[in-house]
Amino acid sequence: MKKFKKILIANRGEIAVRIIRTCREMGLIPVAVYSEVDSQALHVRLAEEAYPLGEAAPAASYLNIEKIITIAKKCQAEAIHPGYGFLAENHHFVRRCEEEGIIFIGPPSGPMELLGLKTISRQKMKEAGVPIIPGTLEPIKNEKELIEQAEAIGFPLLLKASAGGGGKGLRLVRQKEELLSAFRLAASEAQASFGDPSVYLEKYIDEPHHIEIQILVDNYGQAVYLGERECSMQRRYQKILEETPSPFIDDNIRRRMGEIAVAAARSIGYRNAGTVEFIVDKNKNFYFLEVNARLQVEHPITEMVTGIDLVRAQIEIAQGNPLPFTQEQIKPQGHAIECRIMAEDPFQNFLPSPGKILYLHRPGGPGIRDDSGIVEGYVVPIEYDALLSKLIAWGRTRDEAILRLRRALREYQIYGIKTTIPFFLRILDHPDFLAGNYNTHFLERLEKEPLVATDEDLVAVIAAAVKAYHDLKKETSAVWPTKSHPWKLMGRIELLRSRL
Amino acid sequence: MKKFKKILIANRGEIAVRIIRTCREMGLIPVAVYSEVDSQALHVRLAEEAYPLGEAAPAASYLNIEKIITIAKKCQAEAIHPGYGFLAENHHFVRRCEEEGIIFIGPPSGPMELLGLKTISRQKMKEAGVPIIPGTLEPIKNEKELIEQAEAIGFPLLLKASAGGGGKGLRLVRQKEELLSAFRLAASEAQASFGDPSVYLEKYIDEPHHIEIQILVDNYGQAVYLGERECSMQRRYQKILEETPSPFIDDNIRRRMGEIAVAAARSIGYRNAGTVEFIVDKNKNFYFLEVNARLQVEHPITEMVTGIDLVRAQIEIAQGNPLPFTQEQIKPQGHAIECRIMAEDPFQNFLPSPGKILYLHRPGGPGIRDDSGIVEGYVVPIEYDALLSKLIAWGRTRDEAILRLRRALREYQIYGIKTTIPFFLRILDHPDFLAGNYNTHFLERLEKEPLVATDEDLVAVIAAAVKAYHDLKKETSAVWPTKSHPWKLMGRIELLRSRL
């Protein structure tokens, strides 16, 4: 069994900070890498060593495999933690680490490559007895086959790219008439995004829930599941809020999903932490969707209810330690919810809002965990994703967790850029969310609902009045320095007054 | 059963923030009060309503009973939460609330008054079968009695004021020769501090541990204990770091202390949350010390291991709700440690360090809870105590909690004033602390130990060099604006160089 001394974290933002924290707690030396726009970032401040990657563009920095391998060798890191995104699921990178004798903290390159190929992993899962969404197991060969298969599956159905995910090459087809044109569009989008035009068909599940199971597998074939995460709160196919346990499923389904998730991972020789994603229909039938072969953004909610540090578990598995707990010892307690605070303007159709953070005050107190990647004075760059911070609340009950999260969101002050905090306050006030009654369609409906009017109109007007006075005072004092005669200043104010 | 709508928080700083948070989570309207130096304080920002108390001096503001009662009536608060300190254990204030029909969130005035009188509460506890420290049960009447009693108890012994605590009127007497002069000093100090010269004698317990039990008692006589807190890490009789469970005692003693604490509270008709403090000698005999009839500064560590919100429990008890859990349902999990970060300079004999907070970055991540009362831009006032923030770490084991606390302390950045963070780093590195091997004498010994030398001398010199360059550049650019000729500037730099 190997004991690491130093770990390079090939990532940035909150997930780099997250991994650095566990390294510190394990007595390991965390090594940061940073692009030129990140030299003052929090993950650099908290690291023990920090190496520049050069210019900001991801391809030149956080996606630059050879640069990162070179730094790892130079600083003598025994292992690399990839976080999520960037190189986390890049099997070429995993293979390069394997070639250089650097331990990649994640699954081996074999299962990683397989999981990237959607039709092949569907086949493997079906062979392993894992329920998959009805549809084709091979890419569609031609338009004739397309029509036959589509009619066999029935409408509505989904066209999906065989070579990747993230909504690219994905098309919903509601009726036969749309099929051919959708197929051509999906294939060309798949070609553009992944260099491979293959698409396959899946039955469209209506009113679906997106529920995933966290698993851990050690190098000796021992595997456990750590409960589920309800991830149906999505906007443009992006998760924005997650909770555990899911308010939708019961203990029986929970256990079956857990056991199947473990079986799915075992069937392909999976190692380390991973997440098996399922689509659950309104009758609570569940179907394999994909495996996220890495630490998940929303992993903290599982940590909050189990007390288990998943990054530590990843590092220990990578060191060759056996799992230190059995399935029976994992007893989730209470309820946890995370919301992903983004640099986007919820009042302007969620336009990205990069820029300088002028003032930052993060919430605290009982049951609150803040996993943020920002500091005051930091300029949120335009080159990377908009995730600023994950705010996580734990409560003995779901209600307590929601109320905590709401009060903490109200405490959160990120000034200088726009954030999605106001949007989360809307979600947390919504009766359907409070009742635990939502699926992946919830947000598109919410966005169409008008905001209920309040009696705060006068407060807004008073705020505007105070601001107008403040701006006026600033303007006048900037025009005439204090030494000017008071009567001049008064005249100027009078002049300005008449303009208002 | 009453359901409150609005609660006035008669306090400031982190504890006011703490209580406001729970009010928000319970859907109650939190009302803040603030003195003129606190108008930008965090507790004001987070409250729903805020009322000014006037000038800063405690007697004029947070100790002004009639002003606070008037505000409570004006804003129609049904209840007042006193926090700790200020009016929290003032039985006159409790009585005024009772007279005005405002619910005081704490015990009734009767037990409150009794607990302030140390000799009387010792008598009551003895009657109830609670072990007390050997000594007198009545104030010493004259010098003849003093000598007789002292010889009966044996040296070393403690002289203590009957009317109060906090180290005032307290004298350690190691041998008979010191007795008379110590008695006179203690009596005059007690007179000056409490208006009552009475003192009594207690046997001095050597190498003592200070361990306390958290209890909750509802209005129907139901009472539970929520485990202990090890509070032996003290400096000048002030706790600075607490942990639970105590590394010193075992489950058997833990249970006996808990049962006795509940019996002690019941014997005097105690209500609401309270803490029974014990002195534990090196043979693990424990003796009643006093009851803190309020929420304790260090209550969060109990919350971290039990998952119970103690402020919520206090409010529910005050509303007349029965305790929602039984003794058997309280199952502490893991380990929690708190450190009290103070505005004091650990490199200058802990001199207070009030002033403006220029930059603030608080730690986050797994297992970390920050209960702070500060914001960036806030001027820490000289009028109140120096507690800035309580940083609390939870871990599955004591080791994990310590390592988390250490990494979080290293993340904490409070700039502009001095804090005790460096001192905590010393404690958390000390082998005796790591071994759980410390009592109330630990810190006085630690302060005498020299700091181990490191190889960071050159880092310090480089830091100085960079700072010197920075200051020089600032100075030169301030003297000559950018429009001056470069050669002039160079000349100036040359001039300055020779001065260095």
Place this chain on the structure above:
Amino acid sequence: MKLSFWLNGKQYNLNLEPQVKNIFVINYEGKIFEVVATFITEEEILLIINNRVYNVLVQSNSTAHNVIIGERKYQVEKRASLASAREQKIISKKSEVKITMPGKVVAVQVENGAQVKEGQAVLILEAMKMQNEIKAPRDGRVANLKVKPGDTVEAGTVLFTLD
């Protein structure tokens, strides 16, 4: 100081009198509001209005103060004209479409001179790894469309106008 604002079509006439330090007394229709205002930044204000606490964001431009309180945004307008114009849905014939964020042009969906409907995508801009459609704010004819795929645009750039 007398101030007038318009919000949701209603006019508000206020009198604001600064007192000591950061305290104001505001009179609105005979009702008195005592306001303690602390500017955390130039746009974020801690307001205590008759002892009620609000954390508000106020972003001002030449025509309005945009006030965010909790999950709501209020457009407090400085002039009646625009407010009533908005009421009557009269928008000037020619309007510029500006972008408030910096970004990279990924695609241009229509050409200069094209007739577009309200809500129709004209451009796709990428920033922070997300693609964002820039839509026509009303029906009209696209003009002055000068950007092309691959261009980087600064916040405030006029992307096109609608005739």
Place this chain on the structure above:
Amino acid sequence: MKLSFWLNGKQYNLNLEPQVKNIFVINYEGKIFEVVATFITEEEILLIINNRVYNVLVQSNSTAHNVIIGERKYQVEKRASLASAREQKIISKKSEVKITMPGKVVAVQVENGAQVKEGQAVLILEAMKMQNEIKAPRDGRVANLKVKPGDTVEAGTVLFTLD
């Protein structure tokens, strides 16, 4: 730029060359250190020295830079004279005792002209609800003691001198 400092009696001669932006190259005894320095405030610096990260506090006065790294404080002195004086325990005959915090005088323990021993309490000051003894830094005779109980003193006030 050539710089000299003294720390724990040892002299350090450095050459500091500023590069682009906030990057410096420091040469110490032929060893090269590449330093990236970000000033968070005027006193707190994020330093990356040959890829090692340090968060340091540097407070400078006329004679020294006091550097705090983690739990340790380093007094990096600007001049040899003082450093060696400190080494040799030679302190000027007459010395002022200043206070670095504001506070309220609670008690004065000795009178002007009194002979005191090093470490003996001369005054008690209260601030932040704590009483703090102000002790004589060396043996000497107390002079210029002008404060009395109840006085409020500002940071930097000379409380008394020792002859």
